[in-house]
Amino acid sequence: MAIAIHLPYYATSLRHDQLAEALEALTPELLRLGALEVRVDRSKDDAYRFRQVIHVASKADWPRIWNSEPFVAFRTTKISWYQKPLAYEMYETISAGTAPGVVDVLAEDPYASPADAVVAGSASA
CATH class of the missing domain: 3.30.70.100 (Alpha-Beta Plaits)
Structure with missing residues (x-):
């Protein structure tokens, strides 16, 4: 480890x-x-x-x-x-773990996938 x-x-x-x-x-x-x-x-x-x-x-x-x-x-x-x-x-x-559904614990929305972030970002542009 x-x-x-x-x-x-x-x-x-x-x-x-x-x-x-x-x-x-x-x-x-x-x-x-x-x-x-x-x-x-x-x-x-x-x-x-x-x-x-x-x-x-x-x-x-x-x-x-x-x-x-x-x-x-x-x-x-x-x-x-x-x-x-x-x-x-x-x-x-x-020991280590991540809650179910968490994609990136450091992201603004930890449950959003990187693809969702791109779509959300382009939709607001």
Whole structure:
């Protein structure tokens, strides 16, 4: 089963939106480097608090991603945007599930299929 790497970030004063954009921009880079899935969640209670979850196939894959040029560049150029230390934790998923009918849990309408979204989008155009 995949390994989930959790990275908690707490943005420094007035940098929360910049950090959000930078984490969003980093996501496709991490996928290109071999991450199976990358999620960045922002706290609904505290706009400065973020959690990045990176799923990798095995523990051995993580150092290659963590030490990659894009991730090192992110950490060094954005170092003043979040509180230190930035310490990751590794988790092994022991259970997962999705409610019946859910197509994409992150979509605005989690029950709509991608084809429905295209049709709905073109109908409103």
